[in-house]
Amino acid sequence: MSLLNGRRYADYHGPISLRDRAKSLARRLSRPRTRRRHPQDASNGPKLHRELWWWTVRPEMGKGSHRFVSKPMYATREIPGNDHDAATDWMIDRIAHLL
Known part of the structure; x- marks a missing residue:
């Protein structure tokens, strides 16, 4: 290559x-970023990411999905980087209205 x-x-x-x-x-x-999915899976659900010094919630594809370039849906610096469980709970609290 x-x-x-x-x-x-x-x-x-x-x-x-x-x-x-x-x-x-x-x-x-x-x-355009396309991924093969199962035909019954049409979700563009949010994903939790660790970026530099903060946790972010971004959609899988579309607006806001590009790291360091576009604004995430939600972001926080209050949770330590090694506490993934707390970050997951934080994400669930933030996106509860989407579900």
């Missing part, structure tokens, strides 16, 4: 340039 700049993926061990990151971001945002 080759990178945009002509280097092979396994041979490169340095930082990725800002230009390459911008190209990757533009490509990711321009293409």
